[in-house]
Amino acid sequence: AQSVAQPEDQVNVAEGNPLTVKCTYSVSGNPYLFWYVQYPNRGLQFLLKYITGDNLVKGSYGFEAEFNKSQTSFHLKKPSALVSDSALYFCAVRDMGGQNFVFGPGTRLSVLP
């Protein structure tokens, strides 16, 4: 069965500093990995995905994520955080050929001015 872990409920970072939101996964076979962001009272917005190819994936709003197969991780990163990046971030996995996504519990990112 697929599963996703986001070990940190909350991440605080100062504006301008680099940020990392962690995600590890478990899936049989090759994974499709995704990051979504949710702003208050809104639906989820797609940030980026890894299907195949380069392990470093670049996405929206300056975010990127690195797929590490040996560590089964897909951490979300940004070189310089903005206050407007404060939101709830969800990592998700989908097994190849599968229909369903499994979401992690979410990590709340607070960027402090």
Next chain:
Amino acid sequence: GAVVSQHPSRVICKSGTSVKIECRSLDFQATTMFWYRQFPKQSLMLMATSNEGSKATYEQGVEKDKFLINHASLTLSTLTVTSAHPEDSSFYICSASRGAGNTIYFGEGSWLTVV
């Protein structure tokens, strides 16, 4: 990019009544749509998966007679909460996918308040 529209964004209904939430894929045909429920400050809980032209697949613990899902076309799925109770009050989110392996895109969510 792909757009999924969800309507209404907010609805208040009386206990015992039914309310329908629509989910539309605006610029692609969605073979599969998903319905989620989200409690405050929690992750998404998958309620059911609907495939166009067939019955929805409900997750364990979700009452199929209470949460009716209809995916009548490749661009529209509806969730009807029947005989609503205050404990059904929640944020409901739909998402749509072109097919296996593809990104899913989310609607903006619908706040349901049952009074």
